[in-house]
Amino acid sequence: MALASLALGTLVTGQAQAAGQPGNSKKTGKDRLILVLGDSLSAEYGLARGSGWVALLQQQLERERIAAQVVNASISGDTTSGGRARLAALLTNHRPSHVIIELGGNDALRGLPLQHTQDNLAWMTQQAQAAGAQVLLLGMQVPPNYGSDYGRRFSQLFADVAREHKAALVPFFLQGVADVPQAAQWFQADRIHPNAQAQPLMLANVWPALRKLLR
Template sequence: MCAPTYAATILILGDSLSAGYGMAENQGWVQLLRDELPNAHIINGSVSGETTAGGLRRLPSLLRSSQPDLIIIALGGNDGLRGFPPDKLKSNLTKIINLSQQHGAKVLLTEIMVPPNYGPRYTSSFTQTYHQLAEEYAIKLIPFFMQDIAIDKTLMQRDGIHPNEQAQPMITQWMLPWITQALVE
């Protein structure tokens, strides 16, 4: 039997929103993305509770083992929920982007937003970090995939933080055009 030949290897470096927290793995948006892109080898390097520091620590090993063509960075939510300073967020994301690009991978960065109860200054500074990095590194910034889902209680788990099974196809369809465009550029 021959090994499959893939058009591209995609690494998703995320947290519980990408790890499929609270549901079977085959129900999460990453598995649905695999169904949409059968010629891609999609590696879900997402871990529930992951921070940018944790993702940075794990990244060298993931890069060596997967040799991705494209990396989707979907980290920062746990940094924000823990009130980590935006400059630390930016430092970790900068290192993740640099490592990814040094390995020859294209990078997509997903915008992450924190709840407004952290105050307007923190919230704005946190969100702006993603826009600054996208501009500084000339990479695509995917708007926060939870922005329409988080406000609809029927699409959220009881904890009010994680999307439920019904939201997963929406996330897949949100991410798909960004990913397919990055693969052809």
């Protein structure tokens, strides 16, 4: 569990990986575009290009012959405020049918108010849905040293946003990676970012929920 806290340390420095109503997306086939809005956990930080879970997602789609394109708009160190500031332009430029929001870990790392994080996630979910996209939220958890009450409320805010706005949810994006006894094997030398071997596990946490939306 100690590494779960380190997994929240999505470094502040870094580069971008890539430059309607809920459930009402009208895009089908090759018109479908999945926009991933995340931080370093999705931006291939410390990994060879093309080995992160987002790149593996595109390969998964191709293997299952699901016609959809993935755009990775993740930036290392990003917060929910950063994602909120970038989202409007991304929706306009890419017109996604699905939006995966993987943000919030850096908010906790910086000690930002939980209500601030929840409000930003809710706003992004609403804006994506208003643009005709289905939304999938990737939840995070914090370790015990944050306090049991804070940890409970932090993980709960993702569920609250998903329930209120009828969005899909992965309760813990790093399940099986940061919450297992031998967690060190799944992390890079910095003990912060998941390594290449962990990326398929991360995709496995996302894929069932996303596949339901793509159906």
